[in-house]
Amino acid sequence: MGFRMGIVGLPNVGKSTLFNALTRTAAAQAANFPFCTIEPNVGDVAVPDPRLDTLAAIAKSKQVIPTRMTFVDIAGLVKGASKGEGLGNQFLANIREVDAIAHVLRCFEDPDVTHVDGRVDPVADAETIETELIIADMESLEKRLQNIVRKVRGGDKEAVQQERLMKAALAVLEEGKPARVVEVADEDRKAWRMMQLLTAKPVLYVCNVDEADAAEGNALSAKVGEMAASQGNAHVVISAKIEEEISQLAPDEAAEFLTELGLSEAGLDRLIKAGYELLGLQTYFTVGPKEARAWTIRKGTLAPAAAGVIHGDFERGFIRAETIAYDDYLACKGEAGARDAGKLRAEGKTYEVKDGDVLHFLFNT
Numbered sequence: 492m493g494f495r496m497g498i499v500g501l502p503n504v505g506k507s508t509l510f511n512a513l514t515r516t517a518a519a520q521a522a523n524f525p526f527c528t529i530e531p532n533v534g535d536v537a538v539p540d541p542r543l544d545t546l547a548a549i550a551k552s553k554q555v556i557p558t559r560m561t562f563v564d565i566a567g568l569v570k571g572a573s574k575g576e577g578l579g580n581q582f583l584a585n586i587r588e589v590d591a592i593a594h595v596l597r598c599f600e601d602p603d604v605t606h607v608d609g610r611v612d613p614v615a616d617a618e619t620i621e622t623e624l625i626i627a628d629m630e631s632l633e634k635r636l637q638n639i640v641r642k643v644r645g646g647d648k649e650a651v652q653q654e655r656l657m658k659a660a661l662a663v664l665e666e667g668k669p670a671r672v673v674e675v676a677d678e679d680r681k682a683w684r685m686m687q688l689l690t691a692k693p694v695l696y697v698c699n700v701d702e703a704d705a706a707e708g709n710a711l712s713a714k715v716g717e718m719a720a721s722q723g724n725a726h727v728v729i730s731a732k733i734e735e736e737i738s739q740l741a742p743d744e745a746a747e748f749l750t751e752l753g754l755s756e757a758g759l760d761r762l763i764k765a766g767y768e769l770l771g772l773q774t775y776f777t778v779g780p781k782e783a784r785a786w787t788i789r790k791g792t793l794a795p796a797a798a799g800v801i802h803g804d805f806e807r808g809f810i811r812a813e814t815i816a817y818d819d820y821l822a823c824k825g826e827a828g829a830r831d832a833g834k835l836r837a838e839g840k841t842y843e844v845k846d847g848d849v850l851h852f853l854f855n856t
């Protein structure tokens with residue numbers, strides 16, 4: 492399936508540094524000049540989940556396989572991007588293809604690192620980017636509205652629905668607000684997503700702070716926090732530079748370094764979890780002596796579709812899912828114990844999989 496989170500922001504704010512830290516590579520060139528990145532860098536990242544290790548320990552699984560999500564490091568956007576400034580439209584197209592946005596804001600001072608607008612002001616930066624995305628959405632909607640005029644006149648049902656949604660989006664965009672504030676009815680959700688509006692994508696602010704502020708944040712990240720809260724969006728405080736260094740260390744060295752910095756958890760783990768949450772995702776597990784594995788589904792996914800994430804045949808031939816809740820698996824010390832205690836449930840096609848479920852699928856081939 493592959494859920495994709497796009498790393499977006501002004502040039503030279505630390506997007507590629509963050510991407511390298513997340514993917515534990517130096518795949519993306521990160522350097523102190525604007526527009527260092529042009530082609531997007533794409534990388535897979537393991538989603539940290541301590542429950543998986545706990546399950547593997549109980550089942551004595553030989554292999555532990557976390558679930559993954561994708562991060563895309565996108566080129567920096569500048570004022571006028573929607574009009575083709577910088578490398579404008581091409582970058583906007585890269586953003587269109589992601590499911591959610593991690594918006595990196597420079598909250599570090601360092602006079603040696605160039606700021607494209609010559610001052611460090613993350614709230615103003617956030618507005619600059621948002622304005623570009625709003626303008627880009629308006630332009631694409633105006634074009635698309637013209638394209639469907641005929642169909643709407645002809646009474647084409649789909650086109651009528653699209654027109655209604657496009658007009659609702661335009662109304663808020665014209666007020667300078669992002670399309671994500673539009674309340675979308677369940678029956679419109681699919682058509683809404685198909686419009687791929689940039690400002691309809693869920694967003695998470697990433698405050699990139701100095702090394703010294705990694706634990707507590709600073710005045711700038713606090714301002715971003717206020718802005719995010721007023722919009723109902725999440726924010727994460729992280730020092731991309733220090734995270735990049737930590738990501739190169741062996742696990743025990745990394746733990747030691749984190750303690751020195753006063754951090755209980757790598758900022759990256761917090762960011763990945765926040766992104767996972769933002770995407771509306773949850774995890775189920777398959778656990779046995781061979782492997783313990785985490786799988787990603789959207790919240791609300793029914794058992795057959797959840798099985799389909801492993802293999803299409805599992806979904807097509809779905810019979811039932813033997814299900815043990817995570818807490819029961821722990822309390823009963825594994826599958827056999829859970830079975831004896833009557834905690835192994837047989838769930839059918841209409842079962843909505845819960846976060847943490849340990850599942851075993853039975854299917855016809």
Ligand SMILES: Nc1ncnc2c1ncn2[C@@H]1O[C@H](COP(=O)(O)OP(=O)(O)OP(=O)(O)O)[C@@H](O)[C@H]1O
Pocket residue numbers: 500501502503504505506507508509520521522523524525526527528529566567568599601604699700701702730731732733
């Ligand atoms: N938290 C931080 N503190 C100090 N310097 C940082 C921090 N994060 C990143 N930098 C530095 O900022 C510079 C720009 O970083 P990077 O190349 O990652 O930016 P970018 O957003 O990907 O830029 P572009 O849009 O041009 O691709 C680099 O020199 C990097 O080391």
Ligand SMILES: [Mg+2]
Pocket residue numbers: 506507508520521527528564565566567
């Ligand atoms: Mg870059």
